[in-house]
Amino acid sequence: MKTQELKNQVRQSMALLIGAADELRDLDQVLGDGDLGITISAGAKAVIEALDDVADDSAPSDLTRACAKAFANANPSTMAALVAGGLLQGSKAWSGKDEITVADAELFIRSAADSISHRGKSQVGDKTILDAIVPAADALAASPQSPIDAAIEAAADAVIRTRDLQSKRGRASWLQDRSIGLQDPGATAFLRMLEAWRDAENGDTGPKAAVYDG
Amino acid sequence: MKKIINQPDRFVDEMIEGILLAHPDQVKTPGDDPRILVRADAPVKGKVGIVTGGGSGHLPLFKGYVGKGLCSGVAIGNVFSSPSVQQCFEAAQAVDGGAGVLFLYGNYGGDVFNFDLAADMAELEGIEIRTVLGRDDVASQGKDRKLDRRGVAGIFFAYKAAGAAAERGDSLDEVAAIAEKVIDRTATMGVGLSPTILPTTGAPSFELPDGEMEIGIGIHGEPGIHRGELVCADDIADTILDAIVADLDVTSGDRVAVLVNGLGATPLEELYVLYRRVHQRLSEQGVSIDRKYIGEYATSLEMAGASISLLALDDEIVELLDAPAQSPFFEEHE
Numbered sequence: 001m002k003t004q005e006l007k008n009q010v011r012q013s014m015a016l017l018i019g020a021a022d023e024l025r026d027l028d029q030v031l032g033d034g035d036l037g038i039t040i041s042a043g044a045k046a047v048i049e050a051l052d053d054v055a056d057d058s059a060p061s062d063l064t065r066a067c068a069k070a071f072a073n074a075n076p077s078t079m080a081a082l083v084a085g086g087l088l089q090g091s092k093a094w095s096g097k098d099e100i101t102v103a104d105a106e107l108f109i110r111s112a113a114d115s116i117s118h119r120g121k122s123q124v125g126d127k128t129i130l131d132a133i134v135p136a137a138d139a140l141a142a143s144p145q146s147p148i149d150a151a152i153e154a155a156a157d158a159v160i161r162t163r164d165l166q167s168k169r170g171r172a173s174w175l176q177d178r179s180i181g182l183q184d185p186g187a188t189a190f191l192r193m194l195e196a197w198r199d200a201e202n203g204d205t206g207p208k209a210a211v212y213d214g
Numbered sequence: 215m216k217k218i219i220n221q222p223d224r225f226v227d228e229m230i231e232g233i234l235l236a237h238p239d240q241v242k243t244p245g246d247d248p249r250i251l252v253r254a255d256a257p258v259k260g261k262v263g264i265v266t267g268g269g270s271g272h273l274p275l276f277k278g279y280v281g282k283g284l285c286s287g288v289a290i291g292n293v294f295s296s297p298s299v300q301q302c303f304e305a306a307q308a309v310d311g312g313a314g315v316l317f318l319y320g321n322y323g324g325d326v327f328n329f330d331l332a333a334d335m336a337e338l339e340g341i342e343i344r345t346v347l348g349r350d351d352v353a354s355q356g357k358d359r360k361l362d363r364r365g366v367a368g369i370f371f372a373y374k375a376a377g378a379a380a381e382r383g384d385s386l387d388e389v390a391a392i393a394e395k396v397i398d399r400t401a402t403m404g405v406g407l408s409p410t411i412l413p414t415t416g417a418p419s420f421e422l423p424d425g426e427m428e429i430g431i432g433i434h435g436e437p438g439i440h441r442g443e444l445v446c447a448d449d450i451a452d453t454i455l456d457a458i459v460a461d462l463d464v465t466s467g468d469r470v471a472v473l474v475n476g477l478g479a480t481p482l483e484e485l486y487v488l489y490r491r492v493h494q495r496l497s498e499q500g501v502s503i504d505r506k507y508i509g510e511y512a513t514s515l516e517m518a519g520a521s522i523s524l525l526a527l528d529d530e531i532v533e534l535l536d537a538p539a540q541s542p543f544f545e546e547h548e
Contacts, residue, residue: 078327081331084338
């Protein structure tokens with residue numbers, strides 16, 4: 001995938017992701033400070049706008065850097081800064097590339113996960129966005145035939161498993177054992193992003209996994 | 215609780231407003247957020263910017279050291295809490311004169327988290343960032359875990375030296391290296407006699423019974439290394455001095471700067487009583503006190519107590535300490 005195609009793909013998936021804002025807000029209201037919906041919708045809108053300024057002949061890493069910047073500037077929240085920092089590290093991993101393969105996508109996601117883990121001092125199992133990101137990257141690596149479907153399946157499974165975990169990081173950790181039984185909003189957001197990516201690729205709406213109904 | 219405040223939740227903003235009204239020639243807010251203060255002449259083109267930050271309740275730390283020859287900007291949190299990522303980032307943006315920005319602040323979890331994320335955001339904007347952490351409190355970790363120590367009053371030395379280096383036009387790497395060098399050669403230990411009362415809750419931040427002291431206490435009331443009966447000034451000075459001299463391996467023939475710092479409620483008189491003993495002891499050991507600073511540099515609201523810091527000097531550091539500097543709370547004349 002080259003920059004021009006990547007741009008269209010990002011634009012369409014971000015437009016679809018905005019549809020998940022209410023669900024993410026509701027999840028975050030019981031577990032965090034309730035601003036994840038607005039973080040995702042404002043961030044996605046800002047990314048869409050920023051794409052207009054990315055030239056088709058620029059490198060994919062320039063595109064993802066522009067996304068990171070837009071996402072961070074759209075929101076004052078810690079989550080947005082963590083995501084932006086992740087996108088920045090992913091962009092660095094792409095420097096010098098002008099075409100993106102599935103292996104590059106995996107590299108990007110892993111670099112982003114490393115950044116989020118390092119900055120947020122969090123590990124898989126702490127009930128954060130990382131719980132969905134890392135299994136998705138593993139699945140991408142293992143299934144080159146249908147990478148996005150494999151990533152979604154792995155992330156959905158991980159998101160459902162966050163319900164049994166206790167939140168260890170961020171505001172959610174204040175709930176201590178009362179966080180058990182609730183689904184992690186950050187991990188859910190990453191899953192919805194993957195689903196939006198798939199739907200943008202296919203041009204139709206596929207199933208939503210791990211829908212939490214309390 | 216007895217405090218001269220209005221609404222507790224307006225305490226920080228009203229304090230900042232007061233500083234701005236009193237010193238408009240020296241500091242300003244660069245944008246809409248009152249929690250960011252920068253030098254009145256920021257950004258200084260072609261020179262390295264230095265941004266510090268942390269919770270309120272420690273004046274003159276952190277915001278008191280924004281000015282010529284010191285820090286260029288500060289991001290200000292609520293009492294004892296970190297500034298936001300956005301505030302750290304906006305402070306960096308406001309002071310960037312094209313030569314990059316040094317983040318120089320105390321080693322506290324929330325601050326590290328937010329400043330690190332702000333560094334990523336700054337990088338996305340094309341601003342080069344280096345980070346150096348104050349970690350001079352020898353009571354917070356042993357010598358084998360120096361990197362995990364908290365930053366307390368001794369960070370003043372790093373502000374002064376790095377600020378002078380930035381002012382004379384050093385590069386970002388050079389300014390960062392000087393800050394790192396000074397912090398590495400600084401050791402501090404405190405003693406607390408009475409707790410801090412938080413304005414928002416009216417409750418003491420920790421308990422310390424009458425007649426007791428805590429050696430090694432942190433500037434938010436973090437536990438120290440010894441709690442016991444309050445002893446006389448000379449004994450307190452000896453205990454602290456022995457620890458920091460040993461930590462720095464200061465021996466006969468060495469030159470040091472001394473900082474005797476009041477934690478907020480302790481009179482200057484008592485600080486001079488402490489200094490007297492420090493001077494006697496170091497002189498006996500053949501250590502030369504080439505520079506001394508006595509007063510309030512890093513406080514904890516109305517905590518009673520003091521800290522003593524030593525900085526092992528060399529010619530380069532002395533020159534930077536002596537360079538002119540001016541902020542609302544600190545001046546070094548030509």
